[in-house]
Amino acid sequence: MTQKSTYVKFTEEMKKDYTIIIPTMLPIHFNFIANVLRTKGYKVDFLEFTDGNIREAGLKYVHNDTCYPALLLTGQMINALKSGRYDLDKVALLMTQTGGGCRASNYIYLIRKALKRAGFEKVPVISLNFGAMEDHPGFKITLPLVYKMLYCALYGDLIMLLSNQTRPYEKTEGETDKLVRAWTDRLMEDMRNPKNIKYSHIKKNYHLIAEDFAKILGDTPRDKVKVGIVGEIYVKFSPLGNNNLEKFLLDEGVEPVMPGFMDFAIFCVYNGIQDYLYYKKKPVKALGCKFLYPYLLGKQNDIRQMLIKDFPQFMPPADFDETRRRVMDYIDLGAKMGEGWLLPAEMLELASEGITNIICTQPFGCLPNHIAGKGMMKQIKERNPEVNIVAVDYDPSATAINQENRIKLMLSNAK
Template structure:
């Protein structure tokens, strides 16, 4: 018997080796032109959308440096369809949407295909986002578009192509994040309560135009003055005197912020009578720099000696602290928590060594929101994103053990997900939130049962139709 098994294993091994020898090698490098300095004047650089307010400010910064940078606004099923056709459907949803949005724009007929370049960020970490650039090049090859330059934006090689990002541009981009975060934070404290529909959006348009001018004339550097300008503009919005359940939005960075990715979750929550609470992108920037400290501490690596990163960390801290201080002193709006608050919230629940994807930051954000009275949380995550399934859905039990009143749901987003099922789960969370807000525990239990049964019935019907 042993001899037969050995013979079979040898046969299979020899067959596998033969198939490997006969299989043609595939070159993994797909050549696309490098974006060069002489393309600067004539080319339009297309970039997928994620943070509408922040990116509008960034667009002006690049335009004044001579780059025709355009953050895309195309959406709808055609974007998803392009992603499905050109990206493997098992790839994470943000990659599918980002690449789909670029290809949908390319095929729209709006652009001269000999005068465009495409830009995608490349993280270089353990996340599949590190492969987005290759996936985009593969999609271009499939469509016979490899003549289009692809720019991989990496923080460790900002000037590797003809897109030169100077220190001055980086400083302005950082201030754009300060102002974008403040607008995002205050928007969700006024839009659900505005007396005149559309007033908040109008204020945001005025503010972004004013701030764009401040980047043009150099007054953007006056942080306190511009913070007060933003705050005073939001204070002029007339608000209804009513109470609504607060719902925090956390998740993978693209799904958290991009309306295309999360089915415009912020506006959906507002339409359903809730107040979204969305923390800014500054914490993710803190988290990314802080990971260098963590690596040095846990793995006995080199000390954190990069002067630029140290300065960036201190500047981030100054900007975030001043923002909260001004909101607290000069208004009745709820101020945002600091990065150190989120760090403290995560301690004892998850290690700072967990730093793939959004890592411990996501768990810390959930706990910090709950500790600040935002008991209801939607975690938006791409289906199949292993890091965020661990630090979001995988940590819900631990978060609820620490914060028993928490009302948390994790929503998976992917091309095959049913919008109806997603909305039903959100409505279930809101029913519980409204009952809790009313203080009627009996009603809370009845609504929980009714909505659970309704959601289950919808899921069953969807399965039958499928």
């Protein structure tokens, strides 16, 4: 029997009273997505808590040469099931599947194997993917749901972008986080009303959000040293994966700069076009991606143009198509495993914005990151001598102290 036929499906009956646990990655974005799922009738618990020995649980239930994000996510889920917080007969897990050739498509199988070993094999693991990779009758990705998730990503990126630019300069400690929470709650409520899923309404909200964050910044110049963060998507974004890197940088008195989630989504869509160009495979998917690519660029560009026009005190998201074109001189666009060419592209994007101190977050066991991240650093530095890139390793045995010392060394040069 194949793996496909043996997984536990999430049925329509389960939808009524099962709690779906979603692991953390991007706290703001995932809160929005959890909320959208709630409006569709799902009982969702967003897994923010990091108590217990997540790394140890991961090491116990997956092979120790598995990449670090897979290990952490598995450990976090097993810990959640063992925590006693959930009725084990009424709980399911949700995991994303990117559909690419990397392990991110296969975490779900690792998790199921780990669940079996831990005695939780009856717990369904729902696949969240946009390519009909698995069938769960009680969990359907519909077009309106995809549409809403897109807005969650855009809202999430905007709030993350602005809050990163106000937090280092706030006059009252905590006011940025207070505003993030206020806007998260407000938008979650707002999105409950189907009438508000209109683009004109969403664009109005963009403006209101930027106005509020601009009040925190006031006329304070953003003059702190800026440090860019790139890397494999999970360790780049997840505080659990990168030992709270953003907070550490803030405490060191610098402004962290992180390209948003939409870059990764647009990168994945562009790869659908590139696949067809190289391998002549999946023409229908390529056609869809050809339509989607400019559509998503346009949505990201609306935020960019609003900030350039009305809020010049903020640095807008970069023009992704320019980012893509810039990197073609360094790496082939066929290098798309994991974060692939997006990694050097974001390093170059940051450098073009004058952010020359860059941390490349490097998970243990991640071949794509080693090739397209660490492997590209020398070439980027040689051709852009002003750029200072430091690779920081994240693995179960690496201590935060080691990572922090490496970053401190970089900061001492930067300052």
